[in-house]
Amino acid sequence: GLLFAPTRDRWRAWTRDHGNSALISSFLVDDKGYRINAAAGINKGTWVGVHEKIDLAPFGEIMLTAGTRRRPLQLSQAVNVGVLICNESLLRHPSRELVDAGANLLVATVNAVSFGSSVVVFEHLGLTRLRAIEVGRDIVWASNAGPSGIIDRWEIGRASCRERV
Numbered sequence: 001g002l003l004f005a006p007t008r009d010r011w012r013a014w015t016r017d018h019g020n021s022a023l024i025s026s027f028l029v030d031d032k033g034y035r036i037n038a039a040a041g042i043n044k045g046t047w048v049g050v051h052e053k054i055d056l057a058p059f060g061e062i063m064l065t066a067g068t069r070r071r072p073l074q075l076s077q078a079v080n081v082g083v084l085i086c087n088e089s090l091l092r093h094p095s096r097e098l099v100d101a102g103a104n105l106l107v108a109t110v111n112a113v114s115f116g117s118s119v120v121v122f123e124h125l126g127l128t129r130l131r132a133i134e135v136g137r138d139i140v141w142a143s144n145a146g147p148s149g150i151i152d153r154w155e156i157g158r159a160s161c162r163e164r165v
Contacts, residue, residue: 041075048073060114
């Protein structure tokens with residue numbers, strides 16, 4: 001969606017017309033033609049920033065370009081979103097750096113389609129839950145396959161990802 005102007009324009013118009021914010025996860029292309037895994041934020045029709053995935057998966061993303069800067073995207077006056085793309089939610093330092101930079105909500109966009117119904121998806125979700133507890137922030141888990149929902153940093157003793165119906 002981020003590569004195509006008509007798609008970007010539709011998202012901008014939708015957020016403007018509905019007085020809402022949105023995150024769009026997609027690929028970009030660098031000046032050498034390599035893909036960049038990215039997520040962009042829009043607030044009421046205005047682009048607020050792009051997060052380019054920094055911590056690439058060691059095997060599946062060797063042909064991607066890594067981003068260089070981690071900062072929250074200000075989706076509203078009260079919401080600074082720290083974006084974690086896929087395996088960035090497994091690692092300790094990305095969520096910590098985003099919270100230290102002012103993120104009060106984390107969002108993990110996950111492409112779990114290649115794992116099918118294996119336990120890997122739920123291991124990833126479980127480790128991301130630990131990140132929420134560790135940094136004291138809720139995490140919105142948005143998956144294209146498997147569960148999506150909110151990981152509540154306070155629900156330590158019971159299941160904390162409410163699956164989207």
